[in-house]
Amino acid sequence: MLYLLILIIGGIASYFGPWWIIAPVALALCWWKAKTPKEAYLVSAAATVSLWIGYATFLNATADVSLVDKIAEMFTGGVGFLSKIPKIGFVFTIMTIIATAIGGFAGMSGVQMRKYFK
Amino acid sequence: MRFIKHFWSYLVMVGLIYLLHKPLGMLPPLGRLFSPFEGFLQNSTNKNALSDETLDLKGIKEEVKVIYDNNQVPHIFANNEDDLYFAQGYVMAKDRIWQMEFYTMVAAGRLTEIVGERALEYDRYNRRLGMARAAAKIAENLKSDPISSKILNSYTDGVNSFIAQIEYKNLPVEYKILGYKPTQWTPYKTILMLMNMRSTLNGGSDDFRISNVANEYGLDTIKDLFTNYPAEESPIIPVGTPWNFSPIPVKTPTKIMAVGDDNKIIAKIPSPAPEIGSNNWAVGGAKSATGLPILSNDPHLGLTLPSIWYQMQLSCPTVNVYGVALPGCPGIVIGYNKDIAWGVTNVGSDVMDFYKIKFSNTEKTHYMYNNKWTPTTKYVEEFRLKSGLTVKDTLIYTHHGPVVYNEAKESNFNKNAPAGHAMRWVALETSGSDLMIFYYLNRAKNYDDYRKALTFYTAPAQNFIFASNQNDIAITPNGKLPLKWKEQGKYILDGSMPEHDWQGWIPAEQNPTVKNPPRGFVSSANQFSTDPTYPYYLGWRFAAPNRAVRINERLAAMKNANADSLRSILNDNYNVAARRILPTLLPILETSKDASIAPAREIMKKWNLMNDADAVAATIYERWTKELSNWIWEDDFPLEQSMLYPTEDRTFEMLKKQATAKWFDNKKTKDKIETMNDIVLGSFKATIDSLTLHNGPMTPETWAWAKVKNTSIGHLGKIPGFSRTGIINGGGRGIVNATSETHGPSWRMVIELDKEWPRGYGLYPGGQSGNVGSKYYDNMVDKWAAGKLDTLVFMKNKDEKSSKLTRTITINPKK
Numbered sequence: 004m005l006y007l008l009i010l011i012i013g014g015i016a017s018y019f020g021p022w023w024i025i026a027p028v029a030l031a032l033c034w035w036k037a038k039t040p041k042e043a044y045l046v047s048a049a050a051t052v053s054l055w056i057g058y059a060t061f062l063n064a065t066a067d068v069s070l071v072d073k074i075a076e077m078f079t080g081g082v083g084f085l086s087k088i089p090k091i092g093f094v095f096t097i098m099t100i101i102a103t104a105i106g107g108f109a110g111m112s113g114v115q116m117r118k119y120f121k
Numbered sequence: 122m123r124f125i126k127h128f129w130s131y132l133v134m135v136g137l138i139y140l141l142h143k144p145l146g147m148l149p150p151l152g153r154l155f156s157p158f159e160g161f162l163q164n165s166t167n168k169n170a171l172s173d174e175t176l177d178l179k180g181i182k183e184e185v186k187v188i189y190d191n192n193q194v195p196h197i198f199a200n201n202e203d204d205l206y207f208a209q210g211y212v213m214a215k216d217r218i219w220q221m222e223f224y225t226m227v228a229a230g231r232l233t234e235i236v237g238e239r240a241l242e243y244d245r246y247n248r249r250l251g252m253a254r255a256a257a258k259i260a261e262n263l264k265s266d267p268i269s270s271k272i273l274n275s276y277t278d279g280v281n282s283f284i285a286q287i288e289y290k291n292l293p294v295e296y297k298i299l300g301y302k303p304t305q306w307t308p309y310k311t312i313l314m315l316m317n318m319r320s321t322l323n324g325g326s327d328d329f330r331i332s333n334v335a336n337e338y339g340l341d342t343i344k345d346l347f348t349n350y351p352a353e354e355s356p357i358i359p360v361g362t363p364w365n366f367s368p369i370p371v372k373t374p375t376k377i378m379a380v381g382d383d384n385k386i387i388a389k390i391p392s393p394a395p396e397i398g399s400n401n402w403a404v405g406g407a408k409s410a411t412g413l414p415i416l417s418n419d420p421h422l423g424l425t426l427p428s429i430w431y432q433m434q435l436s437c438p439t440v441n442v443y444g445v446a447l448p449g450c451p452g453i454v455i456g457y458n459k460d461i462a463w464g465v466t467n468v469g470s471d472v473m474d475f476y477k478i479k480f481s482n483t484e485k486t487h488y489m490y491n492n493k494w495t496p497t498t499k500y501v502e503e504f505r506l507k508s509g510l511t512v513k514d515t516l517i518y519t520h521h522g523p524v525v526y527n528e529a530k531e532s533n534f535n536k537n538a539p540a541g542h543a544m545r546w547v548a549l550e551t552s553g554s555d556l557m558i559f560y561y562l563n564r565a566k567n568y569d570d571y572r573k574a575l576t577f578y579t580a581p582a583q584n585f586i587f588a589s590n591q592n593d594i595a596i597t598p599n600g601k602l603p604l605k606w607k608e609q610g611k612y613i614l615d616g617s618m619p620e621h622d623w624q625g626w627i628p629a630e631q632n633p634t635v636k637n638p639p640r641g642f643v644s645s646a647n648q649f650s651t652d653p654t655y656p657y658y659l660g661w662r663f664a665a666p667n668r669a670v671r672i673n674e675r676l677a678a679m680k681n682a683n684a685d686s687l688r689s690i691l692n693d694n695y696n697v698a699a700r701r702i703l704p705t706l707l708p709i710l711e712t713s714k715d716a717s718i719a720p721a722r723e724i725m726k727k728w729n730l731m732n733d734a735d736a737v738a739a740t741i742y743e744r745w746t747k748e749l750s751n752w753i754w755e756d757d758f759p760l761e762q763s764m765l766y767p768t769e770d771r772t773f774e775m776l777k778k779q780a781t782a783k784w785f786d787n788k789k790t791k792d793k794i795e796t797m798n799d800i801v802l803g804s805f806k807a808t809i810d811s812l813t814l815h816n817g818p819m820t821p822e823t824w825a826w827a828k829v830k831n832t833s834i835g836h837l838g839k840i841p842g843f844s845r846t847g848i849i850n851g852g853g854r855g856i857v858n859a860t861s862e863t864h865g866p867s868w869r870m871v872i873e874l875d876k877e878w879p880r881g882y883g884l885y886p887g888g889q890s891g892n893v894g895s896k897y898y899d900n901m902v903d904k905w906a907a908g909k910l911d912t913l914v915f916m917k918n919k920d921e922k923s924s925k926l927t928r929t930i931t932i933n934p935k936k
Contacts, residue, residue: 017156017158018158021159022142022152022153022156022158022159022160023138023142023152026134026138030131030134040130044130055156055157058157058158058162059157059162062157062162062163062165063162063165065165065167066162066165066166066167066894067165067166067167067168067894067895067896068165068166068893068894068895068896068898070161070162070164070165070294070893070894071162072842073842073843073893073894074154074161074842075842076841076842077298077840077841077842077843080841094155097151097155098155098157101141101151101152101155101156104137105134105137105138105141105152108130108131108133108134108137109134111130112128112130112131112133112134115126115127115128115129115130115131116127116128116131118127119123119124119127119128
């Protein structure tokens with residue numbers, strides 16, 4: 004339930020708001036719904052990652068030209084061991100790390116802050 | 122403690138968001154960039170992005186239709202000129218705003234603000250050239266020029282109208298990567314863009330290098346090796362064309378250069394770039410199948426993505442023109458209308474001179490001029506780095522211009538006062554309005570209109586070629602050309618002598634020009650404008666004559682020409698230089714018993730002299746002649762000591778006629794006197810060894826010219842994944858198809874004039890969109906590499922129907 008709420012409300016908010024808007028959304032929803040900091044971290048991170056990777060997959064699949072490939076090359080320079088990683092894997096890994104960290108800590112802080120005020 | 126226990130994750134989250142929201146050193150703002158909601162993925166496009174639209178924009182007076190064709194070329198139909206240039210600014214910004222701003226940051230020396238400290242030296246150089254100050258002055262002057270200010274202001278409003286409504290997620294991805302936003306456009310920025318062109322096309326000088334040679338070897342050597350006119354040439358104005366004017370007398374002083382220094386002057390002024398050149402030509406009706414002229418133009422510039430050109434049609438009741446525009450500038454620069462076509466190539470005359478300055482003291486408050494201490498002007502330049510720090514630099518101006526080079530060493534003038542070199546450069550001329558030539562050419566109907574348009578132009582001087590459906594063809598090396606005594610500015614001049622100042626300007630009507638010459642065609646390829654009978658001095662060195670010779674041979678032989686015959690010249694890979702020198706070099710190779718060079722020699726002997734994509738011999742030739750030049754000249758005129766090699770023309774003459782010249786001996790080998798044969802054979806073997814080392818043993822695949830040349834179109838901001846590399850094509854430096862590793866035809870155009878409606882063909886190595894996520898970012902590259910041209914859609918009016926038209930943006934005035 005919490006997962007779905009973050010995914011849907013976070014998705015709508017992200018569509019209109021700044022890129023980090025998912026953080027206060029996850030924080031608020033976890034404050035309201037999550038039981039433990041660990042649960043909050045995991046569910047919130049999972050929802051944020053699902054949202055980012057899901058939307059990114061859609062944008063990439065419907066694009067004429069894969070920007071994922073070009074951005075990957077920008078980082079790897081097209082040479083060296085990094086360029087051996089599939090480009091989409093490289094880019095989606097970075098997205099996952101960022102989404103996990105932002106979403107996870109946001110959710111966790113919701114629960115932790117709630118406990119402070121109770 | 123309790124607070125930390127409950128708030129640490131919150132603080133981590135806030136900290137992460139803060140760090141990922143802004144660029145971090147070299148890193149882009151990772152969170153913002155990788156978020157699919159705001160970041161680079163929002164720059165993805167698909168066919169949904171290309172549908173009809175209606176916009177209400179403040180500043181538009183009446184309805185404007187922008188009809189896009191299937192190559193995403195906008196055809197703008199407005200009811201008045203203000204709306205026309207407004208819409209031009211708007212649609213150009215929509216496709217190219219990042220590029221437009223980037224060029225202005227280059228010319229203004231402000232790249233450090235967006236890329237950081239690594240651009241500081243480049244910025245410092247550009248500021249010292251003084252382009253921003255000159256651009257500001259020009260922009261100020263143009264306020265009182267009614268037409269220039271009208272088009273500049275309308276264009277500016279259009280660009281700003283686009284900037285005002287753009288959201289972060291729609292910003293070009295380069296802004297997202299570098300972490301900044303577009304700022305207000307101004308007429309000053311348009312002038313900065315034009316400054317960029319002045320700098321690219323006129324911003325080189327060998328004055329320091331040749332002065333170093335003169336100081337080392339004396340003027341007799343210069344006279345022998347650095348001649349003022351090549352042995353082989355095919356000048357732009359055909360030999361024998363009469364000069365129908367009485368020239369202004371020019372007085373040559375007895376002293377022609379500044380006193381030399383004990384040490385060589387090591388100045389970081391770039392040489393005039395040999396690859397920055399262009400071709401244009403027009404055949405008259407007598408040579409064409411239709412009986413009316415055909416015109417062709419391909420400007421050669423550094424190949425970049427986004428491209429330097431943007432195709433468009435501009436139409437309103439006073440004008441209907443098609444062609445390419447420069448991002449950031451109103452009007453069409455190269456193109457055609459119903460009656461005429463025109464194009465440009467660079468003249469490349471000597472318009473950047475250096476004056477040795479004697480300062481009165483270390484603060485450089487005064488300098489010697491005409492036996493008097495004359496005050497200098499100082500400006501403090503401030504560089505803002507991306508990190509927020511600022512760096513300052515003091516710029517000193519004399520009446521000649523800015524002191525660009527300012528090495529801290531004692532001068533020969535005065536042991537206690539520093540020497541410096543001030544620059545007189547045509548690019549800093551603030552009179553005239555370059556935009557006006559294009560304004561009038563866009564509307565020209567005949568030869569007289571063309572001649573009138575030419576009078577408005579300052580710099581960079583261009584060979585303006587012209588053809589009309591009244592069966593006139595013409596070409597004019599045009600722009601403000603300094604009036605000089607012969608060889609004035611070949612060497613560093615003496616800044617204290619009034620006789621060394623530029624003497625004025627060659628009267629515009631006395632610039633070389635030719636109309637309907639008897640040979641039936643006009644052409645230019647950056648070679649000498651005229652033969653030495655022209656009464657004025659333009660410079661001692663122009664581009665090597667190879668392209669010009671080939672173009673003129675092909676055109677002279679041409680009959681019943683059509684657009685396709687001209688296209689075939691655009692793609693001509695014939696190597697004129699090889700034709701000239703191989704008959705001398707190949708017999709020398711035959712004298713060698715060295716079996717290791719035999720296979721390569723056999724390939725050279727069988728070569729058809731075409732620099733085709735698959736030609737192995739072209740690879741060997743191009744690398745060998747470069748190597749050979751180093752083997753002959755490097756010991757005598759080392760480039761790292763800021764010296765200069767004699768031209769290819771002079772080198773070839775020496776190889777052909779002066780086999781025993783002392784220059785063949787390598788000074789570095791003390792116990793041996795090398796002969797011409799030693800140098801030719803040695804350099805050939807070294808070339809083969811080097812090619813083998815870098816490309817493996819010789820095979821038709823590994824040594825194919827296109828493979829070794831590896832033509833690349835780099836991203837303007839040098840972002841690796843945004844470039845195209847490994848483009849398969851032939852050509853090269855000095856070839857009509859002037860595609861080298863990094864430079865080449867940046868726009869190819871062929872126009873068949875017609876009494877009814879002209880037929881245009883053209884394309885450039887890129888695409889209309891500046892968005893790397895669009896398939897129109899580089900969609901023309903493959904066709905360009907294959908030497909094909911698109912049929913251009915030049916509409917008679919907005920109601921014309923064509924299956925090539927795909928969508929319309931309707932712009933209405935905002936109530």
